[in-house]
Amino acid sequence: MHKALVIAPSWIGDTILAQPLFARLHEMHPGLILDAFAPAWAAPVLERMREIRRVIPNPFAHGEFNLAGRWRAGRELAHKGYDTAIVLPNSWKSALLPFFAGIPQRIGFKGEARRGLLNRIHRLDEAALPQLAQRYALLAEQVGTTMPTPLAEPHLDVNAESVRATLAALGLDASPAPVAFCPGAEYGPAKRWPAAHFAALARRLAQTDFPVWIVGSAKDAPIGAEIERLSGGACRNICGRTDLAQAIDLLSCPRLVVSNDSGLMHVAAALGRPLVALYGSSSTAYTPPLSKRARLLSLGLECSPCFKRECPLGHFKCLNDLSPAMVLDAAKEILS
Numbered sequence: 001m002h003k004a005l006v007i008a009p010s011w012i013g014d015t016i017l018a019q020p021l022f023a024r025l026h027e028m029h030p031g032l033i034l035d036a037f038a039p040a041w042a043a044p045v046l047e048r049m050r051e052i053r054r055v056i057p058n059p060f061a062h063g064e065f066n067l068a069g070r071w072r073a074g075r076e077l078a079h080k081g082y083d084t085a086i087v088l089p090n091s092w093k094s095a096l097l098p099f100f101a102g103i104p105q106r107i108g109f110k111g112e113a114r115r116g117l118l119n120r121i122h123r124l125d126e127a128a129l130p131q132l133a134q135r136y137a138l139l140a141e142q143v144g145t146t147m148p149t150p151l152a153e154p155h156l157d158v159n160a161e162s163v164r165a166t167l168a169a170l171g172l173d174a175s176p177a178p179v180a181f182c183p184g185a186e187y188g189p190a191k192r193w194p195a196a197h198f199a200a201l202a203r204r205l206a207q208t209d210f211p212v213w214i215v216g217s218a219k220d221a222p223i224g225a226e227i228e229r230l231s232g233g234a235c236r237n238i239c240g241r242t243d244l245a246q247a248i249d250l251l252s253c254p255r256l257v258v259s260n261d262s263g264l265m266h267v268a269a270a271l272g273r274p275l276v277a278l279y280g281s282s283s284t285a286y287t288p289p290l291s292k293r294a295r296l297l298s299l300g301l302e303c304s305p306c307f308k309r310e311c312p313l314g315h316f317k318c319l320n321d322l323s324p325a326m327v328l329d330a331a332k333e334i335l336s
Contacts, residue, residue, distance in 0.1 A: 002029040004084040005077070005103065007094050008038035008046065010062050011186070012244070012263030013287060015042045016154045016270050017133040018088055020290070022051035023152040024140040025086075035082075037097065044245040045267065048156040065093055074100025086139050087118065107139050130285045153290050154270035158252040166249035170241060174253040178211040179331075181235065182251075182259035182268070183227060184220035189310055191261050193278045193319050193327075195223050199230035200324040201258065206234035213238055215250055215264065256331055261287065269294050276330045280319040281306050295334045297322060 004025060009015050015038065026032050035054045036046045039062075043055045059073070060066055074097045085098030087108035095117035098106045107120040115121065122143055129135045129147070138147045167174055181198050185191035202212045212235035214224040224239035242250065251257060251268050257275045259265035261282045268275050269289030277289055279298035283305040288296055298304070304318045311318075 001031050001033060002084070003033045003080075003082050004029075004035070004086065005056075005080075005082045005098065005101075006034065006036045006038075006052075007085065007087040007089065007097060008036045008042060008058075009088050010039055010042070012042055012045055013261075013266040014088075014132065015045050016156075016263075016266040017131075017287065017290065018136045019049055019051065019154040019270070020133050020151040021086070021088075021136040021140055022049065024137055024148070026051055028140060041244065044243070044248060045156065047245075048158070048248065050155075050157060067096070070096045071100050073097055074102075077101040077103075088136060088139075092117070109135070109139070132287050133290055151290060153292070154266070155272070156248060156267065156270040158249065158271065162245075163249045163252055166242070166246045167253075169246070170238060170250075172213070172236075172238075172250075176209070176211065177253060177255040178213050179205055179256045179258065180251060180254040180268070180273075181212060181214045181227065182216060182257060182262060182264040183214060183223050184216040184239070184264070185260040185262045186219070189316070191280050191282055191319075192223070193260055193280070193322065194316075195226040196230055197319075197322070197324050197327070198227045198258075199232075199234070201327055202227065202231040202235040204324065204328055206231075210255070212236065213250065213254070215239065215242070215247055217244075217247075256335060258327060258331065265289055274334045276327055276334065278319065278322060278327070280304065280316070280322075281308050281311070283307070293334065295330045297327060297330055 033053050036052050037056045037058050039058045046052045046055045078101045082103045084105040085103040087095050090111040092112035095114045099117045106118045108118045109124050110121050183198050205212055214235055214237045216239035218240035221240035224237035228237040252271045257268040257273045261279050265277050269291035275294040277296045284296045284298050299318055301318050
């Protein structure tokens, strides 16, 4: 029986975009045992993927080197019997753990002088594989071969009892089904639709008696409070009141999710929710939600995508000029 370890990305969205790779590995190796070495904050996502047996906590902070710690972590895995390791991050330090663990086959893309640490190295043709999910999925294949298409859509399992417990803990009712806003974006302001626009959309939705929840992390609580205030109470701010597992439960409930390009956007897509995804500085070609129920909105300005945290021109037109009316029209279209 084949046993493999995935060195997972640090970002929640990227972790979800790796799920088509996991599905392909199972397709190629019936009976596969697949574990993931991942940061604690991404574990609730991986634990809801049927392809993953177990999540091994990655104790290293984002960007932390800690050579001695990585050696010890690798040696702890040395007797687990992994046949293969797939390293998704492109950094040199990410390839150290499977090397120290002595895993026979170590797979990843060429990058940061990793020859020796990896022994099945793919070269990336960015033009041929514009999507991050495609690039991850290629790592299941032999070097020099092409990736089968189409990609499997990500899917997160939901436990009905867990959803009921989360709703009860927060004093929420999912009937009638709400609309959920995800106004956060960990990367920076250039990926965040303005609070005033979210508030204006909430006021329009309130006219149709749709309850609106604002879902996000503790870092999103201030912008969630601002949206709630500007909306005149047309929505309810839940940001910072849940952990990621509870946020997943909540995002399984809405009739519609409106989200910036963020980890929760990909969570909503993997839960099969109708989704309007708002793009500013990032690219709809690189990290689109893999869902047939998603509608992607981008103004396609000459200056975008710039992939910057802050607008380098100072005007944020890519999101400021994306009006609430445009988003409402997209929402009506996808719901119809």
